[in-house]
Amino acid sequence: MIKVNRRENPLFTKYNEQIVIDSLKKDFYRKCYLCEEVTRHFEIEHFYPQKIYLHLVNDYSNLFYSCQKCNKIKPKNINTTSDNEIINCCEINIEKYIKLRLNILECKIEIIKLDSAKDLDKQIDNTIKLLDRIYNGTQSKSNSCEDLKDDIKNIIFEFEKKIEQYQKSRLKRAILEDIKEKLDIKSPYSSFKRWIIRDNNYLKKEFEKYIID
Ligand SMILES: [Zn+2]
Numbered sequence: 249m250i251k252v253n254r255r256e257n258p259l260f261t262k263y264n265e266q267i268v269i270d271s272l273k274k275d276f277y278r279k280c281y282l283c284e285e286v287t288r289h290f291e292i293e294h295f296y297p298q299k300i301y302l303h304l305v306n307d308y309s310n311l312f313y314s315c316q317k318c319n320k321i322k323p324k325n326i327n328t329t330s331d332n333e334i335i336n337c338c339e340i341n342i343e344k345y346i347k348l349r350l351n352i353l354e355c356k357i358e359i360i361k362l363d364s365a366k367d368l369d370k371q372i373d374n375t376i377k378l379l380d381r382i383y384n385g386t387q388s389k390s391n392s393c394e395d396l397k398d399d400i401k402n403i404i405f406e407f408e409k410k411i412e413q414y415q416k417s418r419l420k421r422a423i424l425e426d427i428k429e430k431l432d433i434k435s436p437y438s439s440f441k442r443w444i445i446r447d448n449n450y451l452k453k454e455f456e457k458y459i460i461d
Contacts, residue, residue, distance in 0.1 A: 251341045263306045276313035277434040286436040291319045334375040357383035407441045428458045
């Protein structure tokens with residue numbers, strides 16, 4: 249999950265109009281706001297469910313770009329009351345509160361609570377629970393790495409290989425551009441890569457300045 253800065257301001261009457269789809273693609277960089285997969289197979293999700301919040305059905309700020317898998321996994325009661333609300337990544341910088349890390353040995357995504365903010369505490373906990381469901385499939389019986397985790401693993405390996413290349417190479421500039429691109433919000437699973445940088449003192453010193461929100 250990353251902080252999404254909405255820049256588009258489409259004029260529309262119904263939420264499934266093409267202009268809304270185009271705007272969401274731009275604002276969310278075609279990335280599912282929950283799992284961070286870059287995908288064309290998306291659904292327009294109503295952050296506050298349309299059945300309950302009728303006045304928000306066609307409100308652009310309530311429309312989110314979500315992959316079909318996450319939209320299916322997300323329990324229907326999310327954001328129906330203040331007790332099951334999750335963090336709104338368009339308003340709050342989620343990376344301040346939640347860290348994501350791939351545990352290769354256990355083939356598991358670790359979702360770590362970093363900070364507690366009194367008014368957000370419940371939302372942070374609910375978000376962690378949902379992300380755990382999405383990444384680790386607590387309902388799934390299979391222990392093997394599934395597609396999503398394999399995808400994350402491949403992207404992380406590729407990123408770590410680039411960093412290694414950067415450290416060994418004398419022609420650093422081109423490699424650095426590539427690293428910057430991989431840390432960008434637009435890049436798939438960027439929050440995982442950003443935490444790799446933040447969690448290592450050497451990498452932090454070298455690359456943290458390229459982590460731009
Ligand atoms: Zn997703």
